[in-house]
Amino acid sequence: xxxxxxxxxxxxxxxxxxxxxxxxxxxxxxxxxxxxxxxxxxxxxxxxxxxxxxxxxxxxxxxxxxxxxxxxxxxxxxxxxxxxxxxxxxxxxxxxxxxxxxxxxxxxxxxxxxxxxxxxxxxxxxxxxxxxxxxxxxxxxxxxxxxxxxxxxxxxxxxxxxxxxxxxxxxxxxxxxxxxxxxxxxxxxxxxxxxxxxxxxxxxxxxxxxxxxxxxxxxxxxxxxxxxxxxxxxxxxxxxxxxxxxxxxxxxxxxxxxxxxx
Numbered sequence: 263x264x265x266x267x268x269x270x271x272x273x274x275x276x277x278x279x280x281x282x283x284x285x286x287x288x289x290x291x292x293x294x295x296x297x298x299x300x301x302x303x304x305x306x307x308x309x310x311x312x313x314x315x316x317x318x319x320x321x322x323x324x325x326x327x328x329x330x331x332x333x334x335x336x337x338x339x340x341x342x343x344x345x346x347x348x349x350x351x352x353x354x355x356x357x358x359x360x361x362x363x364x365x366x367x368x369x370x371x372x373x374x375x376x377x378x379x380x381x382x383x384x385x386x387x388x389x390x391x392x393x394x395x396x397x398x399x400x401x402x403x404x405x406x407x408x409x410x411x412x413x414x415x416x417x418x419x420x421x422x423x424x425x426x427x428x429x430x431x432x433x434x435x436x437x438x439x440x441x442x443x444x445x446x447x448x449x450x451x452x453x454x455x456x457x458x459x460x461x462x463x464x465x466x467x468x469x470x471x472x473x474x475x476x477x478x479x480x481x482x483x484x485x486x487x488x489x490x491x492x493x494x495x496x497x498x499x500x501x502x503x504x505x506x507x508x509x510x511x512x513x514x515x516x517x518x519x520x521x522x523x524x
Contacts, residue, residue, distance in 0.1 A: 264429055264440055265484045268396045275390050276451070277370045278315040281359045282306055284332070284377040285322040285349075293378065296519050297498035300331055302377055305522050309381040310373075312341035320359055322349045352376075353466040356446055360455065360462060368453035376447045379403070380522040381495045388494050389449055391433035397488040398454050399480065401444035404493035404504045408441060417443065430491070437491040443477040444487060445497060458485065498522070 284299060303319075310317070319342055321332060336342050349355030356374070363372040371389060385402055392400040408426045410416025419442055420426050428439045455462065458480060465476035477487055496504035496518055509517050 264427075265481060265486045267429075267431065267440075267486045267488075276393060277367070278310070278386065278389060279363070279366055279370055279372050280306070280310050280315055280317045280375060281320065281362060281372060282318070282375045282377070283320045283322060283349075283355045283359055284324075284328070285355065286325050286328050291378075291499040292501070293498045294500060294503075294515060294519055294522070296522055297378060297380075299328065299377055300335065301522055302379060302498070303332070303335060305380050305524075306375055307335070307339070307342070308524070309383060309385050312339055314386060317342040318362060319344045320355065320362070321346045322355045322358075323347075351469040352446065353468055353471045356466050356471055357463065360459070360466075363452060363455055364459065366452045368451070368456070370452050371449055372452060372455065373449040374447060376445070378498050379447050379495055380498055380518060382493075382521060383524070385494045388433075388436060388490055391436060392438055392449075392488045392490070393451065395431050395433055395438060395488065396486070397438070398450065398485040399444075399477070399487040400449045401441065401447070401487065401489045402449075402494040403444060403447060403496060404489055404491070405441070405444060405497075406502060406505060409505075431488070433490075438488045439491055441487055441489045442481060443474045444489070446471050446473050447495070447497075448487075454485075458483070 336344060347358045349358050359374055371393060388402060389400060407417040409424050411420055411422045411424055412418050430437055430439045461479050465472040492507050493504035503514050503518055506517055
């Protein structure tokens, strides 16, 4: 059975906090040519302007080159809180970001962002829409594993014909659907993070987060993870680019490259 979503909520705009994690290196992945640390950070700052949301940039064991890059990008943006951290892995840096999130007011929204994503304009509104629908967790990334059978490397719960059982909800401007998992770029309210802290820590104890198992565990505890049917972000690894509305697969790389630089 799919979890129940409580839609009897007051429509409101919530304060949003961005917790963006950046490091020097990354796992060995084939990304878009322009998917640099610089371009990803600039895209996030444009999509989530610091005069509309609260910004914290967490730099994990940065070398001098990355440190200088960040200082150059932030030189005219004093509203971004830049903090150096000593994590050394994706799991450890997430836990540090979670520590920061748990200090915030209960009803505020926290959006955890990794340093290899692109976002579309309007993402702020989509975050508010999803939580106004009653989501416990929200991802803006329509992961293509939801359309691939497990035999071809897709999500284990996708059928052999590429179909996925879900529920669809109508937001103010977009349709949203339930998904069973996402990556560590996701959003939630602080009060939900506090209630689920044990589960979040449980799956982020190694060198890398076990995000799939984490979100299944949350679902087993009746948490709802929503995603817009039309994606508002993507991971920039070529094989896992989110589908874009009315864009053919062969044009997906060039279209996301354009969006990243907008």
